[in-house]
Amino acid sequence: MNTPVHAERPTILVVDDTPDSLALMSNLLKDYYNVKVANSGEKALKIAASDVPPNLILLDIMMSGMDGYEVCQQLKLDPGTMNIPVIFLTSKVEVADEQKGLELGAVDYITKPISPPIVLARVKTHLALKAMADLLRNQNNYLEFEVAKLEWLPHTNTHAK
Numbered sequence: 001m002n003t004p005v006h007a008e009r010p011t012i013l014v015v016d017d018t019p020d021s022l023a024l025m026s027n028l029l030k031d032y033y034n035v036k037v038a039n040s041g042e043k044a045l046k047i048a049a050s051d052v053p054p055n056l057i058l059l060d061i062m063m064s065g066m067d068g069y070e071v072c073q074q075l076k077l078d079p080g081t082m083n084i085p086v087i088f089l090t091s092k093v094e095v096a097d098e099q100k101g102l103e104l105g106a107v108d109y110i111t112k113p114i115s116p117p118i119v120l121a122r123v124k125t126h127l128a129l130k131a132m133a134d135l136l137r138n139q140n141n142y143l144e145f146e147v148a149k150l151e152w153l154p155h156t157n158t159h160a161k
Contacts, residue, residue, distance in 0.1 A: 009032070009033050009034050010033050010034070010055035010056065010127050011033065011034040011035070011036060011052070011053075011054045011055050011056075012029050012033045012034070012035050012036070012054060012055065012056050012057070012058060012123065013035075013036045013037070013038060013044060013047055013048060013054035013056070013057045013058070014026060014029070014035060014036070014037050014038070014057075014058045015037075015038045015039075015040075015041065015043075015044040015057060015058065015059045015060060015063075015068070015071065016037075016039065016060040016063070016089070017039050017040060017060065017063040017064055017065075018060070019039070021060065021089075021112075022037045022039065024114075025037075025058060025089070025114075025119075028114075028116050028119060028120070029120075029123070032120070033123070036054060040063065040064075040065055040066065041063060041065060041066030041067065041068070041070060041071040042065065042066055044057070044059070044071055045071060045074055045075070045081075048075055048081045048084060049078065049080055049081055053080070053081060053084060054084060055084070055085075055127055055130060056084065056085045056086075056087065056123060056126055056127055056130065057075070057084055057085070057086045057087070058087050058089050058119075058123070059071060059072060059086050059087065059088055059089065059106075060088075060089050060090060061088055061089075061090040061092055061097070061101065062090060062091070062092065068088060068090070068101075069100060069101065069104055072086050072088070072101065072104045072105055072106055073104050073105070075105070076104065076105035082105075083130070083133070083134070083137075084130075085107045085108075085126045085127075085129070085130050086105065086106045086107060087106065087107060087108040087109070087110060087122060087123070087126060088101045088106050088108070088109045088110065089110050089111075089112060089114065089119075090109070090110075090111060090112060091111065091112040092111075093111050107126050107129075108122050108126060110122060
């Protein structure tokens with residue numbers, strides 16, 4: 001099996017204010033993905049809104065300053081970042097916390113301590129879902145464009161004599 005060239009690999013943004021957690025996740029993902037890291041919510045928002053946004057974000061909830069919930073909410077309100085899947089990584093295990101994260105727009109929720117095979121499987125699944133959603137969105141835009149072109153064409157009456 002050929003390994004994809006570096007530029008073709010999806011980019012994962014890992015956001016956590018704990019250096020050990022950033023290192024753990026980076027080491028887990030680096031063999032399969034391009035990895036960017038942010039140690040604050042503010043940095044995460046800047047990276048996500050860059051010219052080359054990440055394909056997926058792994059986001060810790062409990063961070064000093066802007067917490068993960070607020071970061072997720074801002075990502076989902078911005079048209080430029082709203083379609084980036086967000087997976088929360090957290091030690092919070094209350095159902096209400098998980099529900100809140102999903103209601104804010106996260107696609108998944110993984111509790112710490114993490115299981116590397118689970119993280120890799122969920123990242124792979126959500127990247128595949130994002131790729132399919134992007135494809136469908138692009139096809140829909142193309143079809144809407146084609147329909148709009150047809151609506152501007154002069155209509156001919158084929159039944160007139």
